Amino acid sequence: MQEELTMTQKKEYTKRFLARVILEAVSPISLGSGDVDITTDAPVVKDVNGMPYIPGTSIAGVLRHAMGNGNDDSLFGFQKVEKGKEIGMGSKLIFTEGKLVHLNGNVLDGIQEINKREEFFQKYLNLPIRQHVRINSAGTAQDGGKFDEQVAYKGSRFCFEIEYVAEENEDDEVFKTILNKLQSNELRIGSGSRSGFGEMKVVSCKYKSVNFNEFDQRTAYLEKSSSLTETKFWDDVGEFGFGKNVKTLLEYKLSLQPEDFFLFSSGFGNENADISPVTEDYLDWEKNEFVENAILMPASSIKGAISHRVAFHYNRLHEYYIGSKEAKTGKDNFAVKNLFGSEGDKNGSETINKKRGCVMISDVIKLTNKECGSNTKLINHVSIDRFTGGAIEGALFSEEVIYGKDNDFELTLFVEADSLKPKCVKEALEATLNDICTGMLPLGGGVNRGNGIFKGKLTKPNQNENNKSKYEGYLWYSDKPNPEVLNGNEFEIELYSEQNPFLIEGQLFDGKKSISIKYVDGQYFVKEFTIDPNDFNNKDYKIKEFISNEMDSKKLKFLQFWREEPDPLCDGMNVLTPAELVFLGFIN
Numbered sequence: 001m002q003e004e005l006t007m008t009q010k011k012e013y014t015k016r017f018l019a020r021v022i023l024e025a026v027s028p029i030s031l032g033s034g035d036v037d038i039t040t041d042a043p044v045v046k047d048v049n050g051m052p053y054i055p056g057t058s059i060a061g062v063l064r065h066a067m068g069n070g071n072d073d074s075l076f077g078f079q080k081v082e083k084g085k086e087i088g089m090g091s092k093l094i095f096t097e098g099k100l101v102h103l104n105g106n107v108l109d110g111i112q113e114i115n116k117r118e119e120f121f122q123k124y125l126n127l128p129i130r131q132h133v134r135i136n137s138a139g140t141a142q143d144g145g146k147f148d149e150q151v152a153y154k155g156s157r158f159c160f161e162i163e164y165v166a167e168e169n170e171d172d173e174v175f176k177t178i179l180n181k182l183q184s185n186e187l188r189i190g191s192g193s194r195s196g197f198g199e200m201k202v203v204s205c206k207y208k209s210v211n212f213n214e215f216d217q218r219t220a221y222l223e224k225s226s227s228l229t230e231t232k233f234w235d236d237v238g239e240f241g242f243g244k245n246v247k248t249l250l251e252y253k254l255s256l257q258p259e260d261f262f263l264f265s266s267g268f269g270n271e272n273a274d275i276s277p278v279t280e281d282y283l284d285w286e287k288n289e290f291v292e293n294a295i296l297m298p299a300s301s302i303k304g305a306i307s308h309r310v311a312f313h314y315n316r317l318h319e320y321y322i323g324s325k326e327a328k329t330g331k332d333n334f335a336v337k338n339l340f341g342s343e344g345d346k347n348g349s350e351t352i353n354k355k356r357g358c359v360m361i362s363d364v365i366k367l368t369n370k371e372c373g374s375n376t377k378l379i380n381h382v383s384i385d386r387f388t389g390g391a392i393e394g395a396l397f398s399e400e401v402i403y404g405k406d407n408d409f410e411l412t413l414f415v416e417a418d419s420l421k422p423k424c425v426k427e428a429l430e431a432t433l434n435d436i437c438t439g440m441l442p443l444g445g446g447v448n449r450g451n452g453i454f455k456g457k458l459t460k461p462n463q464n465e466n467n468k469s470k471y472e473g474y475l476w477y478s479d480k481p482n483p484e485v486l487n488g489n490e491f492e493i494e495l496y497s498e499q500n501p502f503l504i505e506g507q508l509f510d511g512k513k514s515i516s517i518k519y520v521d522g523q524y525f526v527k528e529f530t531i532d533p534n535d536f537n538n539k540d541y542k543i544k545e546f547i548s549n550e551m552d553s554k555k556l557k558f559l560q561f562w563r564e565e566p567d568p569l570c571d572g573m574n575v576l577t578p579a580e581l582v583f584l585g586f587i588n
Contacts, residue, residue: 015166016210016221017175020234021182022101022159023189024285026199027299027362028128028151030192031058040129042149047099049112051124052152054098054189059160060091062189066181075174092165093178098158099228100124103288107159109228123290127152128280131267132300149192153290154365155283157203159228172209179205179240185414186248188360194341196299196363207240208233249360249414252433256411256456258404261377263452264297265399265445273378275399275445282365295402297364302411302443306359306432307340309441313428335425339415358419364409376400381449401451409454415461433458472585473508474551475517482550487586507556507583514582529582531559545587555587 031052033045044052064076079088099109103120114121127150134145164175181187182205188198210221224233266278279293311328314320314335320327328334331342341357383395413433420426435441442452474483486508503524506517509531516527542560547553563579566572 012168013165014168014212015170016212017164017166017172018208018210019162019175019179019240020159020204020206020237021162021179021202022157022204023098023182023200024203025152025154025156025158026201027365028130028154028197028280029054029156029200030149030151030190030197031055032149032191040150041147044127044150044152047097047108048110049108049114051100051108052127052156053100054158054160056095056097056160058189059098059162060093060095062187063093063178063181066184066186067178075178094163094165096161096226096228098160101157101159103283103285107228109159119290123153123281130298133267151197153281153283154363155285157283157285161228168213176207176240176243179207180243183242184248185251186360194357194360195303196361199360199362202242205240205242206234206237208237250417250420250461252413252415252430252461253459254411254413254433254437254456255459256409256437256454257406258402258409259439259453259455260405261379261401261403261451262443262454263399263401263445264301264443270400273398273400275397277376277400277402280365291367295364295366295404297366297409297411297443299361299363302364303340303359303361305441305443306361306413306429306436307336309432309435310339310428311336313431314424317424317427335422335428338419338422338425339429358416360414362412364411366407366409375403377403399446401446430458430460471508471510471515473506473515473583474548475506475508476504476550478502478504478519483548485551485554509583509585514584516583527580529580531582531584543584544581557584557587558582559584 029052030042031044031054032042035043037043045055047053060076067075073089075092077089077091079086081087099107101107114125116122116125129148129150131148132146134142162178164172164178166172166175182202187200189200190198192198210217212218212221220233224230263275264278266276268276270276278296278298280296281290281292282294283289284291308329311330311333314333315327318326329336331337337355339357339359341355342353344351344354378398378400380398381396383392384390385392415429420429432441436443436454437456437458439453439455443454444452446452470488471486472488474485476483483505502519503517504519506515508515508517512531514529514531516529518525541562544558544560546556546558548556559582561579561582562576564574565577567575567577
C-alpha cells in the first residue's frame with residue numbers, strides 16, 4: 001500500500017529522461033473519435049487542423065500493457081480504494097500526443113496554415129473509409145454485421161515525446177526498457193489491431209537525460225518548448241541504441257503468388273463493372289509521395305477465411321463430422337475461439353465469455369496494377385435457368401478482377417504462443433496455412449468462380465526449437481489402451497487442460513531432467529526434477545526398479561528421495577520418510 005509521506009520523507013526528483021519518437025504506420029491505423037457523422041460510422045480523431053493524431057492516452061495504454069502488470073502501477077500511477085481509504089500515486093511518465101509528420105519532415109503541432117490545394121493535405125482531409133461485412137459460417141452476411149470506419153493511410157508518420165520523472169539515485173534502465181518495447185512485434189496502436197490495423201515501426205528515437213543539479217542541463221530543459229515543431233533541444237542528440245529486438249509473438253510468413261485472377265471487392269461498382277476490386281492509397285517515404293490505387297488485401301477478409309478453415313481442420317483432427325454434436329464452427333469451435341477470440345454471449349443485459357483474439361494479421365497493400373506488372377480483366381457472368389436453359393432475369397452481372405500471376409505478396413501472421421499450446425490448435429492453424437500455400441484455400445471474393453487461388457511457401461516460427469529434448473519414457477493418452485513408449489525421441493511437451501484426447505500420465509527423462517505428468521479432475525499436475533550425478537551416491541536416495549505390464553514388461557528405473565520429518569510416534573524425533581519417486585528411464 002502507498003504510504004503517506006511526511007515533509008522529511010518527500011522524494012527529490014532531480015532527473016528527467018526524455019525521448020522523441022517518430023512512428024510509421026506499416027498498416028493503416030484506426031484512431032476512432034467515438035463520434036458518428038454522415039460519411040462514416042467511425043470517423044478518425046482529428047486535431048485543430050483537421051489532421052489525424054494519436055492521443056497520448058493511446059500511446060500510454062499500449063506501453064503500459066507491454067510493460068506487464070508487475071510494473072504498471074509504479075510507472076504509470078494508480079488510484080484505488082483500500083480499507084475504505086482512497087490511495088494513489090501519480091504517473092512517472094508523461095506522454096505528448098502523436099502529431100502527424102509532413103512529407104517535408106515538419107511536425108504539424110499547434111495551429112498550422114493548411115493549404116487545401118496541396119496533395120498532402122487534400123489526402124488527409126479526405127481519409128479512406130473501410131467497408132466491413134461480418135460473414136457467418138454459412139458464408140452469408142450476419143445480421144447487424146455491416147459497418148464502416150475511417151482510417152489513416154499506411155505510411156503515416158506520427159511524432160511524440162515521452163518524459164520519465166526520476167529520483168536522484170535512479171538510473172535510466174527502466175526508461176530504456178520502455179523504449180525497447182517500441183520495437184516489439186506486438187506493438188499496435190488504435191482499434192482493429194486484430195483486423196489488420198495499427199502495426200507500427202520506429203523510424204526515429206532520440207534519447208536525452210537531464211540532471212537538474214547541472215546548471216547547463218537544467219537551463220536547456222527549462223527553455224525547451226512544449227511544441228513538437230521546435231527541435232532545438234534535440235539538435236545535438238543522436239539516435240537511441242535499441243537493444244536486441246525480442247519478438248514477443250510467433251511469426252508465420254506466407255510468400256504467395258496468385259495463379260491467375262483474384263478479387264477483394266470494394267463493395268461497389270465502377271464505370272466498368274458491377275463489382276470492382278478494392279484499392280487504397282498509401283504514403284511512400286522513399287518516393288516522398290502518395291502511391292494511388294494500390295492493390296489492397298484486407299486482413300479482415302483473410303482472417304475470416306482462415307478462421308473458417310481452422311474450424312474445419314480442428315473438427316477433422318478430432319473426427320467430428322457432419323451430424324456430430326461436437327462438430328462446431330465459429331466462436332463455438334474451441335480452436336477458433338482460442339485463436340481468434342469471441343465477442344461473448346448475451347446473458348440478460350450482460351455479455352459473458354468475451355475473449356480477445358490471439359492472432360494479428362496486417363493488411364497487404366501492394367503497388368498499383370501497372371507498377372507490379374498486373375492488370376485488370378473484365379469478366380461477365382450470367383446465371384442460367386437449369387430448366388429453360390435461358391438467362392435468369394436480373395442475373396447478369398460483371399466483375400473486374402486483378403490478374404496478378406508471378407507477383408509476390410507476403411502475408412504475416414503474428415500469434416501469441418500460449419494460444420498454440422493445445423497441439424490440436426497448432427496443427428489446425430498450420431494445416432490451414434498450408435492449404436493457402438497449396439491453392440486449397442482460395443482468398444477473396446468469387447472463389448466459387450475460380451478466383452483467389454494462390455501458391456507459395458509457408459515459413460513457420462522457430463518456437464521452442466531450443467526447448468526440444470530427446471526423452472526416454474512413456475506418455476499415456478486417454479484414447480489409447482497402452483502407453484506410447486519414447487526411446488530417445490525428440491519431443492516437445494504441450495499440455496492444455498481442454499485438450500482432448502488428454503494425457504493421463506507420463507514419465508520422461510532426458511539425462512538431466514525428469515518430468516512427471518498426471519491428469520487429475522481436469523487439471524495437469526507436472527513436476528520437474530533436475531538430477532545431480534552425486535544423487536546416485538547419496539545414502540538418503542535409493543534406486544528402485546518396477547516392471548510394467550502395459551509396456552511389454554519393460555523395466556522402469558526410479559530414484560527414491562527421502563526427507564527428514566518429525567514423527568509424533570517417536571516423541572517428535574526426525575525420521576526418514578519417502579519424499580519423491582523420480583523417473584530415470586528404462587533398464588535395458
